[in-house]
Amino acid sequence: MISMNRPISPKIGRTSSDATVLRPAEFASSFHPELKTMSVPVYVLGTGRTDFRRNFRKEGKTIRHIVLEAGQAAISEAAIDPKDINSGVVGNFASGLFTRQLHLGAFLTEIDHKLRGVPTVHVEAACASGGVAVLTAAQQIMGGLHDVVLVVGVEQQKTMTPAEGGDVLAAAGDYHAEAQQYGEFMFPKLFARIARIYMERHGLTEKHLALVASKNHGHARLNPLAQMRDSTLTVQDGCTESKANPRIAPPLKVTDCSQITDGGAALVLCSDRFLKKLPRRPAVRLLGYGHTTDFLPLEKKDVPIFSIARKAAEQAYASANLKPRDIQAAEVHDCFSISEIVAYEILGFAESGQGLKLLESGATAMPSVRAQFPGASPTFTLPVNVGGGLMGDGHPVGATGVRQVVEAYRHLTDSAGERQIRGVERFLTFNMGGSVTTNVVMIWGREK
Numbered sequence: 001m002i003s004m005n006r007p008i009s010p011k012i013g014r015t016s017s018d019a020t021v022l023r024p025a026e027f028a029s030s031f032h033p034e035l036k037t038m039s040v041p042v043y044v045l046g047t048g049r050t051d052f053r054r055n056f057r058k059e060g061k062t063i064r065h066i067v068l069e070a071g072q073a074a075i076s077e078a079a080i081d082p083k084d085i086n087s088g089v090v091g092n093f094a095s096g097l098f099t100r101q102l103h104l105g106a107f108l109t110e111i112d113h114k115l116r117g118v119p120t121v122h123v124e125a126a127c128a129s130g131g132v133a134v135l136t137a138a139q140q141i142m143g144g145l146h147d148v149v150l151v152v153g154v155e156q157q158k159t160m161t162p163a164e165g166g167d168v169l170a171a172a173g174d175y176h177a178e179a180q181q182y183g184e185f186m187f188p189k190l191f192a193r194i195a196r197i198y199m200e201r202h203g204l205t206e207k208h209l210a211l212v213a214s215k216n217h218g219h220a221r222l223n224p225l226a227q228m229r230d231s232t233l234t235v236q237d238g239c240t241e242s243k244a245n246p247r248i249a250p251p252l253k254v255t256d257c258s259q260i261t262d263g264g265a266a267l268v269l270c271s272d273r274f275l276k277k278l279p280r281r282p283a284v285r286l287l288g289y290g291h292t293t294d295f296l297p298l299e300k301k302d303v304p305i306f307s308i309a310r311k312a313a314e315q316a317y318a319s320a321n322l323k324p325r326d327i328q329a330a331e332v333h334d335c336f337s338i339s340e341i342v343a344y345e346i347l348g349f350a351e352s353g354q355g356l357k358l359l360e361s362g363a364t365a366m367p368s369v370r371a372q373f374p375g376a377s378p379t380f381t382l383p384v385n386v387g388g389g390l391m392g393d394g395h396p397v398g399a400t401g402v403r404q405v406v407e408a409y410r411h412l413t414d415s416a417g418e419r420q421i422r423g424v425e426r427f428l429t430f431n432m433g434g435s436v437t438t439n440v441v442m443i444w445g446r447e448k
Contacts, residue, residue, distance in 0.1 A: 089140075217391065291441075292438075326426055330384050
C-alpha cells in the first residue's frame, strides 16, 4: 500500500528583495557533510532548442535532424569553435521504440566535422533523461575529465497513434506490473491516483487542477517556441468535461495532461578554466544539484510526500548553500497538473498540504496571467513554468530536462523576451522521471 506517513513540516521564512517569497526556510540535511558545497564551477555558455509545435515526421525529418538543429544552435550561441568541445552527452528516453533509432551519440559528430572523434554517451532516465544528461556532462567537468561538453536532449514522439505512444511511455513505470494493473494510458492513471490521494488528504478540487493548466497555457502564450502558444485555455474550460476534454483518468481531464511533442534542446557547458580564456560575456553557473532515485512502482512510494524526491531538493539547496526562500523562479515537471502542486511541496516552496494555497495566491503566475486567479493579491512572487512548462511549452521526453535549463539561461541572461522575469538571479529546475522515481533538482545562478 501507499504510505500515508507525514514528515515534519519545514519552517516559514521571509526575505525582502524585489523577488521576495514567503516559503519554507530550510530542509534538514540528510547526506554527508563533505558533499554539501559545490566547489568546482560549471557554466552554461550557450543554448539552443527547436520549435516544439513542429511535427518532424510530417516534414520528412528524423530524430537525427532534431539533434543537429538543437546542437548547432547551442554551439552558435556559445560562439566557440566546435573543436573546443571535448565530449558529448545525449539525453533520450525511448528513441528505439518511437523511431527504431538508437546509438544517438554518433549524431553529434554530424553537427560539425570537428566533433568527429569526441567521446559521446546516451543516457536514459525516463522523463528525467534530459536532467541526468546535464548532470552527466557537469560531472565530467567537475571531475576534471573535460573542459567543454555539449549536451543535447531529444525525443521524436509523433511517429505513432496516441495509444501506441502511451504504451511506449508506460515503460517509464513498472511496465509488467503496472500496465497490467492500470491498463491503457497507464501514466495518466498513475498520476490520477496521486491526485485522488491528495484530494482525500488536502481538499484538492478540479478547479485547482484547471488553475495549473490555465496558468501554464497562459505562460506559453509568451513563448514563441511553445507548442501551445496559441492556446486560450481558461479555468472554466479546464474544469469543464466535454467531448474535446474528456476525463481520461478521473479526476484528470485531457487539459490536465502534458503534450505529445517532438523536439530537442541543447547546452554547451564549460569549466571555469575555459571560461577565463574567453572575452567577458554572460554566463550562467550551476550553483548546486541533487539527484535521487526511488522505487519504480508508485505503490511503493510515500504519496504525496515523495520523500526521496525531497531528498534531491535537500541536496541541491545544501550544495548551493541556499534555502527555498532564496529561489526566485523555477521550471518544474508538470507532466500532469497535479505534478506541479506536488512539486511546490517537494521543493519547499510550500509546506506539506499547502501547495494549493500557494497556487491560489497567484504567486506562481506572471502578472499578465494572474488575472485568471480571482481575488489573487500575492504578497510575494515565485514565477513557476514561465516558459509554459510541459503542459504549455511541450514535453519531448528526453529533451525536457535540458529545455528547463535553456529556460533558466534565458532569464538569467535577460534574454527571455516578453516573459522575462525581472531581476532574477537564482533559478531552480526540477526534472522528474516516471511516477516521481528519478529526481533531478538543479539551481542556476547569474554569474556576476
